[in-house]
Amino acid sequence: MxxxxxxxxxxxxxxxxxxxxxxxxxxxxxxxxxxxxxxxxxxxxxxxxxNNIALSLKNRKTNTIGIIIPEIVHHFFSKVIRGVELVANSRGYNVIIGLSNESFSKEVINMEMLANGSIDGFILSMSKETLQQQDYHHFNETMSQGMPIVMFDRVVSDIKCDKVIVDDFNGAKNAVEKLIENNCKSIALITTRDYVSVGKLRTQGYLEALQEHKITPEAELILKMDDTMDYEVHLEKLESEIEQLFKSNEKIDGVFAVNELYALSAMKVARKMGLNVPDDVQVIGFTDGVLSKHSTPSLTTVSQHAQQMGEKAAHLLIDKIENDFNEEEEQFQTVVIATDLIERESTK
Amino acid sequence: MxxxxxxxxxxxxxxxxxxxxxxxxxxxxxxxxxxxxxxxxxxxxxxxxxNNIALSLKNRKTNTIGIIIPEIVHHFFSKVIRGVELVANSRGYNVIIGLSNESFSKEVINMEMLANGSIDGFILSMSKETLQQQDYHHFNETMSQGMPIVMFDRVVSDIKCDKVIVDDFNGAKNAVEKLIENNCKSIALITTRDYVSVGKLRTQGYLEALQEHKITPEAELILKMDDTMDYEVHLEKLESEIEQLFKSNEKIDGVFAVNELYALSAMKVARKMGLNVPDDVQVIGFTDGVLSKHSTPSLTTVSQHAQQMGEKAAHLLIDKIENDFNEEEEQFQTVVIATDLIERESTK
DNA sequence: AGAAGTCACGAAAACGTTTTCGTGTTAAAA
DNA sequence: TTTTAACACGAAAACGTTTTCGTGACTTCT
Structure with missing residues (x-):
């Protein structure tokens, strides 16, 4: 050997x-x-x-970017990674991944592990716990040591860095408008508690669409799920709450759900109650997932273009890494990725 | 700064x-x-x-493992990654990923990029193209330079290294036996062309189960799809071929499919032809995916325990990395992960 | 007081590169 | 024949660590 x-x-x-x-x-x-x-x-x-390591030491540059996400078994995040990897590779970089598993402390530990010379910059999406605790010291410390960060999807305005986000507001608004155009009179919203910025914006888009069409939003048509629970438990609770929602509001003829699972559950409950999708109830979800395409009926969704987000984030980061000569400008940009409504069988 | x-x-x-x-x-x-x-x-x-880089150079050890897979937007592979990351992190290692995108040359390039000092060892699953071309020089060269490799899922016996594989043969056999127990008399197999070892083993399991129960396998009940095509095209062709299969063999009352998509398509076609699942046709798939759980009817599957595979692979690799003192033994092991049959609504 | 031993620290090498600067040899110019 | 210039190469520093070995200053013992 x-x-x-x-x-x-x-x-x-x-x-x-x-x-x-x-x-x-x-x-x-x-x-x-x-x-x-x-x-x-x-x-x-x-x-x-x-030897790459020797080169990295000499050049003080690793040509590696770190990506930290809450979860990898998730279509959205894995598509983002694919986008990052694609661009990174084509520009001569490697990608190293860290999973926070939605935990604040794992996020911190992972960042510290990578920040000590292993990488040239971060691409990351915050964990739910971090969003809840609102403790951003690890991001700020990392950046103050000259390591650039690009955040995507789950961002907060308190942190000054480059960002790539989905146009959650307009995505939701367009979806709800589509339902309104399709003659839905009573549109329900199924969403999460809104400490995640993303959920908040989608709710706003829903409300805005209604108001612009002179429809008065009704509180009882909005179902907010607590998504911090265990997956299986969550699923059961989800279905029972949706059933409750339908039963107390028989007039519901349209549903906008902020993710794939919620939308599918809505369809499942509707079918169980003898309602036809899309004839009695039309459903739109917000996702890039694979379930929508293969469900029956297939689900109309707001596409997030996850891979494109990853690509954009990678370009932003590498640009910043390679242009740190004019460092003191500190111009941060926020790129908004437009959504597309992909019409399938769950709407007319 | x-x-x-x-x-x-x-x-x-x-x-x-x-x-x-x-x-x-x-x-x-x-x-x-x-x-x-x-x-x-x-x-x-x-x-x-x-500084990690300086330590790596000094210690000639990076505490990083490289993982090369054909595709990341795929439940099986992302679950494997999760397993690898979990174990790697708990043992003080980072994970760096490379995507081959099913291409031989990208696999080679990625391996070369990482092999030059960036990592201590590889965990990988071969691309389809590599399996077809049967060119394994990059694996052998890498190993001859003292870099350990652990392969998972898609392996070939020509390469001498540690391996972690699914018990494809028995997984398939058990699934088909389940169908036989459930009184299926005419069981179809939907599979891929078998240059991928995995597909071959599943086909053998199917045949063995039939033979043990004195059922003569019929060639026209076996549909072999060419899966090298574009996804959308593939999907269409898939459905038309399955329809053809059903039409020419009306007696079919059971289907075993080697992956999730094939199983779902079978159910879709069956429904379209007025057949009820599971009353008229029972379906079992082979997968760890998310579609099975949320389809209607939900799909009975052979679970591959992808995360467990990743964990095992990571342990094997790190053990090898940290025990290279007794190097000249060259004992390679192949760990077989048992499958489980997860019964859902598509079988009785 | 001289020998021996302890204490607390520094110099230097090594990991594998790249690059700047210096230098000995040769050939061309004066 | 001497000066100059080109040529071809080597020494050494630097990146940031860890570790081995050496050493000066004290303390202690005889």
């Missing part, structure tokens, strides 16, 4: 100096053609590749 | 040598209590953390 070959070994073998080998391999004018050929042939034979 | 503080800066500031600072921070007996306290206080104040 031979270790990887180094410049030093090549130098010794060919009886030249390390400098000469290094220069020869980089085709320096300083080195004679003879020597260059000799060195290059030898290096090729032994499949020499410069 | 202050850079991260280094030992050198602390040494200069406190007017001691770098060695003294290093030792003081590691609580060496050599250093006087006074000096230690002074140094530690200063380091804490400036939030000193050792």
């Amino acid at each position: 031979k270790r990887k070959i180094t410049l030093k070994q090549i130098a010794k073998e060919l009886d030249v100096s390390i400098s000469t080998v290094s220069k020869a391999l980089r085709n320096s004018e300083e080195i004679s053609l003879d020597t260059k050929q000799k060195v290059q042939a030898f290096a090729k034979l032994y499949n020499y590749r410069p | 202050k850079r991260k503080i280094t030992l050198k800066q602390i040494a200069k500031e406190l007017d001691v040598s770098i060695s003294t600072v290093s030792k003081a921070l590691r609580n060496s007996e050599e250093i006087s209590l006074d000096t230690k306290q002074k140094v530690q206080a200063f380091a804490k104040l400036y939030n000193y953390r050792p």
Whole structure:
């Protein structure tokens, strides 16, 4: 089991100096053609590749970006990663991932692990716990040490950095307008408690759409789920609450749900109650997921373009990393990704 | 924007040598209590953390593992990653990902990028293209340079390394036996072309189950899809071929599909043809996906325990990394993860 | 008082690169 | 023949650590 070959070994073998080998391999004018050929042939034979770690140390640059997300078994986040990876690779960077698992402390630990020289910058989406505790010291400390951060999706205005977000407000508004155009008179909203900025904006979009069409929002048509519970428990509670919602409001003929699972559950409950989708109730979800496409009926959704978000975030971050010469400008931008309404069978 | 503080800066500031600072921070007996306290206080104040890159270079160890998969927007693979990350983190390692996108050349490039010192070992699942071309030089070269590899799911026996695989054969066999127990007389198999080892084993399990129950396998009940096409095209072709299958074999009362999409499509086609699932046709899929759980009817599946695979792979790899002292033994093991049949509504 | 031993610290090497600067040799110019 | 210039290469520093070894200043023992 031979270790990887180094410049030093090549130098010794060919009886030249390390400098000469290094220069020869980089085709320096300083080195004679003879020597260059000799060195290059030898290096090729032994499949020499410069050691990345040594280069990172020397250049104080790792060409690696860290990405920290709450959860990886999730279509939205994995699509974002795909986008990041795509752009990162094409621009010569690697991607290293950390999962916070929605926990504040794991988020902090993961960031600290990576911030000590392992990466050149972060792309991240905050954990729910962080959003609740509103403790952002780890972000600010990281940035104050010169490490750029790009946040996506779950962001807060308190943190000054580049951001890539979905146009939650207009996405929701357009979806609800679609329902209104399709003659829905009583549109329910199924959402989460709104400590997550994202949920809040979608609720606002829902309200705005109603108001612009002279429909008075009714509190009892809005169902706010507590999504901090265990998944299975959550699912059961979700369905029973939706059933309750339908039963107390028989006039409901449209549902806008802030995620895929809620929308699917709404359809399931509706069917269980003998309602036809889309004839009796039309449903729209907010998601990039895979369930929508394959459910029956398939679900009309607001597409978030997750991969595009990842791509944009990666470009923003790498631009910042490579342009830190004009550092003191500190211009941060927030890129808003427009949504698309993908019409399927759950609407008319 | 202050850079991260280094030992050198602390040494200069406190007017001691770098060695003294290093030792003081590691609580060496050599250093006087006074000096230690002074140094530690200063380091804490400036939030000193050792530079990972420098440590990696010095120790010739990165505490990072590389994971290369064909696709990240895929429940199976993202669950594996979650398992790897979980174990890696708990054992003090980071995870860096590379996506091959099912392409041979991207797999090679990604491996080369990471193999040059960035990581201590690989966990990977081969791309379809690599399986087809049967070109494994990059794996062998990497291993010959002392970098351990653990393969999972898509493996080939030609490569000598640790492996973690699903018990595809018995998983399939049990599933088909379940259908037989449930009184299915004519069981169809929907699978892929079998250059992927995985598909071959599942087909064998299907055949074995039939034979053990004195059922003669019929070639026309086996549908082999070409899955190298574009996703949308594939989907359409899939459905038309399944429809064809049902039409030419009206006696079909059971379907075993090697993945989630095929199973769902089978149910969709069945419904379209007026067949009830599970009364007329029972369906079982092979997957860890999310569609099965939320489809209507929900799908009975063979669970692969993807996360467990990731965890096992990570343990195997880290064990190998940390025990390379007894290197010349070269004992490779193949861990087989048992499957579970998760019964839902698509079977009786 | 001299020898021996302890204490507290510093110098330097090593990990694998790249790059700046210096230098010895040779050929061309004066 | 001497000066100059080009050429081809090597020494050394730097990136940030850890660790081995050496050493000066005290203390203690005889």
